[in-house]
Amino acid sequence: MKKFTLTTLIFLLAGRICAQNTTTWGKTEHKGKPWVENTSRPNKITNGLQGRHFSIWASHGRYFDNAKCIWKWQRPILFGTTEDLFTPTIVVPYLMPMLENAGAIVFSPRERDWQANEVIVDNDTPLSSYAENNAKKKWKSTEEPGFAFHKGTYADGENPFTAGTSRQIKTRKKDTKLSSIVYKPNFPEEGRYAVYVSYQTMKKSTEEAQYIVRHKGSQTIFHVNQQMGGGTWVYLGTFDFDKGQNQRNCVILTNHSTKKGIVTADAVRFGGGMGNIQRGSQTSQLPRALEGARYYAQWAGAPREIVSKSGGSNDYTDDINVRSLMTNWLAGGSCYLPDHQGKNVPIELTLAIHSDAGVKADGSVVGTLGICTTQQGEPTLGTGLSRQASRTLAEALVQGVKKDIEATFGVNWNTRSVRDQNYSETRLPAQPSAILEVLSHQNFPDMRLAQDPNFRFILARSIYKTILRYTAAMHGTTSIVQPLAPRNFSAEIIAPGKVRLSWDPTPDATEPSATPTSYNVYIAAGKAGFNNGQNITTTNLEIPITPGISYSFRITACNAGGESFPTETLAACSQPGATETILVVNGFDRLSSPAIINTNIEQGFDIETDPGITLGPTLGWSGRQSNFDKQQMGKEGQGSLGYGGEELTGTLVAGNNLNYVPVHVEAIQTLQKYNIASTSGKTIEAGKINLKKYALIDLALGLEKDDGHSLYLYKTIAPETRRQLTEYLYQGGKLLISGAYLATDMKTPEEEQWLAQTLKIKAAGINADNNSPQITGLGMQFNIHRTINSEHYGAYNPNIIQPADTLATNINPIMTYADGSTAALAWNNAPQAAIILAFPWECITSPQQRNRIMRGLITHLMK
Template sequence: MARRNIIIAAMCLTALATRAQQAAPTTFAPRCEQPLVTNLSAPTTPTQGLAGRHIALWHSHGRYYERTQDRWEWQRARLLQTVEDLYTMSYVLPYLTPMLENAGANVILPRERDWNTNEVVVDNDANTQYSKAIYKEHNGQQTWQQGQGAGFAHRQKVYMAFQNPFGDGTFRSVQSIKKGQESTAEWTPNVPKTGEYAVYVSYKTVPGSTTTAHYTVHHQGGESHFCVNQQMGGGTWIYLGKFVFNEKAGQQHRVTLTNNTGKVGEIVTADGVKFGGGMGNIGRPDVSGYPRFTEAARYWMQWAGVPDSVYSESKGQNDYTDDYKSRGMWVNWLAGGSDSYPSGQGLNVPIDLSFAFHSDAGTTKDNRTIGTLGIYYTQSYDSVFANGASRYLCKDLTESVQNSILNDIRALHEPQWNSRGSRDASYFEARTPRVPAMLLELLSHQNFADMRYGLDPRFRFTVSRAIYKGILRFTCAQRGITPVVAPLPVNHFAASLKGRDQVELTWNAVPDTLEPSAMPDRYIVYTRLGNGAFDNGKVVKRNRYVARIPADVVCSFRVEAVNKGGKSFPSETMAVARCSASMDKKALVVNGFDRICAPADFVAPAPADTLYAGFLDNIDHGVPYVQDISYIGSQKEFNRTLPWLDDDSGGFGDSYGNEETKVIAGNTFDYPALHGEAILKAGLSFESCANECLDKAKDDYAFIDYILGKQCQTKMGRGDVHPLMFKTFDSKVQNALAQYAQRGVHLFVSGAYVASDLWCNPLTKSLESDQRFATEVLKYKWRNSRAALTGNVRMVRSPLQLGVGEMNYANALNAEQYIVESPDAIEPADSTGFTVMRYPENNLSAAIASQGSYKTFVMGFPFESITQAFSREKLMKTIIDFFMRQPHDEVKISQTQSSNKTRHITSFTGEVKK
């Protein structure tokens, strides 16, 4: 009998265990009826992307105060022109975060995401530091009242240990209405400099808080509307987006909040609004003196109202350990009270997952990469999440991201990219979050083979897109949704004038060879008038769009591809203008500058290849995508045998730190508008297209303005896997320009490598046909590379009679214009040409012109790099006058030159007939 009872009891226990196991969730999908922030002005909403998801994301370390040294310092060594504290940021901020947001996610970061060092805070508690910043209230049916409890106030310039600005002030409160006379709060910043500023809002979460607080950002591009769920996220900075604000806009540019929520009796609260990133303001005891975006998460958290128990476990004794520990605890503080972590105390944000982006150390002396490692931890919190799901979901997340990264890098860049696998290990950032968490060690920032890829914007885009896809697949799997990957940016973009007041835009979708789902089904067209900012966009179903445009205004356009998974990064920008004074003449501006790349590098020839290598950014700094925020200075140690000793003695790769607070300008893909503005002011209409569209342009233009910028043939990584990219003139372009010249269309070309790319690019063999194209079609020849240092050019006596004196071009790193570190010296190819500009430091020829059956004007430095607008306008006017001059007005030329007028071009190969 006893044995029978034991057997029955065992069977019951087994059944109970089986039922419990069957009842346990297998996914982690926290409920969220209303996300933290919803962009009401977004033209589309992804249905098979990340809409409604909340992702906590951060990029490794950051500048911190080291008590034992009594100084602020980086947490890692300065190596190979960067430092990990900034390097991983160069993926997370320009690429990964926008990709996740384009898929619909709310992305929350524990570090400042805006690299604009200007900052204005507007608050209901007056602050004399921003005397021109204005907070106003307008009362309607309901009246704003002072809320019960503490709110934000900016009382001081420097915050010392444990001082919390979100406990220093008050907040305002009003009951919501469904319709009627609304009450509003208004924050006007009066920014010190026109530019792009991140906008953060703060409020208080109270009993009865609304889920639909309506904020409106009034900016240079119009109005953007947001719905903020004030039942979560109260008492910290909540990011809305980046917008262009004008320093002269007055009260036109502002943020407003209404109590018209569509519901009655809820509570709407208002506190501070922050514009821009600013400088560090946490004293330890001194401030860092660096922009806030460079600082560690621990300091942002203090400025953002996070409890000191989260950001300083050491109670102020060790900022280093506080920083890496704070990030995981910050995730739990965000999620506390939500469906992600219901038993916790926090901001009630239902975090879906957390992701820590790091790079690692390690060296090789050949082309082998250290490669990628994924880290997760399954054993904390009894190996389950709050809903009972297994923490082995962390492994699923890690493998989804890890496999995505390895697949895409190997397919697109480096077939031999090393995998270090995935590891179940007790790292603080992997074990602490109470949500699925992953720590990524992408590559070794210490290893030259890794960083030849790692400094390239193309690689950063690929890696970031791979991470986004891994997160997308994991998150959709948790909710039973079929994931759709957002499209790639469009290409073949052209803007053409039609009729007397219209523009026609055309473009092509770009298939993603790795993702069949990433094809667009719609597009968003954005418009910018003059020197304003882009609007919120218009959805179109086809890859063609026609719109009316005003006369005598440069109208610019860009396009994003859209599908059910989200939207792509923007296209390059094209522009047009209709000049009312010259309706029958127009120019074609061609953007031939699409290069983005890493700086020049070298490996010493064998047998010294294992001894010396490095980056040579003084020869070619490379071209960042829009802006770079990770560059610290040139490499100074090239001996591969020197070991790392400590962060002040990094060994091989050791680099200067003289540029580490700078934002470095790159390729904005927005040069047709700048060229076009000068053309319009000179009295001509213009239209524009990408270089790949040039062979399809059919109109007979007055002239073609071909933009080359820093275009030149460029490798990827070690350079022996994929063909070179970004040639100045490929065969299609050569044929197209030759045909235009044969029809008598004048040609204006400018670029830093306009000749050296064809004559002496060290990465490729020079082709005689390329040089014949330059000499016989464009009428110039190479004379010298790296021709000047000072950034000056001067006009010389010539038949052109330039009406411009000396000019300056950008020859130093800055945030506004890419650097021209190695301009070309060029000379006339035959007797039809003459030098029109020289570099005064050595009198080398900087630009030439030629006159014959058609005319050319070629510059060995980019037109857009000229730093002063009036100099660009004067120069363009002179070039157009030269092109438009009739034969009877020409300066007399020699009989030899006259004979050349009878020649015509038959092809780009340089064949010439008399």
């Protein structure tokens, strides 16, 4: 045995510590398969975040105040929201998808699904929803506990993952004679539901348990590495499902694997659900996604010492600590936290997104603050990594936000500092970690920007890009930024039973690497869900379609760094024997904050004038602002600037889903007489569509308008589009236009003249009675969505219109609002004709009436 002197031992030990105390991962690398892998993904990612695991969360949430025995927000209500509600609107719809589109696996210690419904299928309560199928191998019980569900509330400390049993089976390499379990939920409503699976990790667990998610008849296949993460909820993805129970909407677990091993099975959960942890005498009575992480951790099976360090006496501090502790619990035993007992998930970074307090009376922004902890806590991170790695992350995040916001919006964005202090969320994680205080929720100049969805997209994209580059630097690899969504999208019928899709790439001036090299084309036929896409390298594709069936399409841009967000959804239908084609145009892409009040004495958001429009639905609103007094700036609570109500708390407010074209196409298709094509409004504006070949144009403007406060300019009908529509009508075209603000958005003399001469109408005010949704016309009465709701965007204060020439006899009102003012006009100067609806047609609440009205409008125009 070799002997060392004391001096030599000290030198060698010092050298080992020095070698461990590095600022990059070096050779530390997860060697196995990722926790979750979507094997149906059509594009390959080689320079993104493939196989990387992160823990990301959005600040606070509703919690139980033990001293006052009430549920409350952790931060005050300001400008229609709270920090607890606001930061998830950055993380959930933007940051998490961007990271996952780059190939990352993202864990959140807060519930991420805004769906209030929850359906659980489990072997312990099978009924008709759970079915085991035995073939060559047989399912049997494990010796490990599993999840079990019971109705009603759960007591503090009650762990649902120790209340039931779990199942197991040996894997089979051949893809014949497979055994399976079918989880067939009974959905109370059609909608989007997150899918979570659970299982037990055992000695011989497989790395590639095969889960098949069937969603509206389409299916997506996942491989889950069951060698990690057993005994908790594991997120697969979020999908569209039909109402009710059928084989088209289910999850199937098979025992197929390329290697020998064990597949285990437990419960499958659909939807985020409502909070069900009782504290005091009641639950939060809100969607679980709005609660603090403490309650999700209990529902996800975390041990009591993780869920509540206080032993149930202080939910506030528990919630702060559990975010990091649960992450470490999952990461324990992995290559990034080898000496900690846990679930072996290789989580290598944590990030908390917060918003801060503070005001600037001079009208400037408070801006962004980064937080890290390098002087407190364990001397090094999990593998001996220096805590300076956290400071590097925090600094990069702050610098990136400033760069991207200023480059995109041309504003002077303030960055305060990187604060190195003792915060639980940056002290406790065993991985590089940071808190990003993105802005001040108390300062209106910050929130004026932050409530614009376009700002939140750029903010989240900046954070994603920093994580991408930081991770590449930590591992010594190269990175490529995922592209932006394509533009100028169209779907044209080029022959019976054939559609041609075409689009253009969207350049990113700030990111040279974000150039698309391929595109994913996603297709949905009839009532089926979207397939998993086809990856192609061209910017057009000809597709055969079955005549008489409506097809929907959307496109994403791809490169080695990942996949973009999708385009709007277009649709097309080839009708047997049709000789004429109708073109549906999506003219509604507006995203905006609510109307802004900003004077010498008042400041805030006026939801009643204009509630704004988000990308998809949001849970981010607490209620309408009631105090606009700038003299109360900087205060909190009732009477402070920005204070308001909570009447919207827990309401999933519908936004712009960018998918209204299929609704138009499906309604027109019920006539069974015309081919139907579609395009984006920007494509017409760019001069890429020949309108002359269409017998009728259905222009859907939705809530499009130049509102004066959006960060991007929107316009109902741009100058080039007006020119083309004028030419189209004068050559005998037929035009159906619907939208809430067409008339009032024509503000200049030139625009008013076009409105009068080409469309033959003018603005006659607005219909401000949003509580009266009824419209009369075409021999029926029907309702439209007029206010904030969870089903569909509402048409606040739509236009009233009248003939530009009040003496003209060939233009007539065909619909009226409840107060008798005109909601729609029609005229016919054969062969040209037009109908103008002063409200969005797709806002009609009844699908049957909506389709009947569309048939009547088209028939009237085409006669």
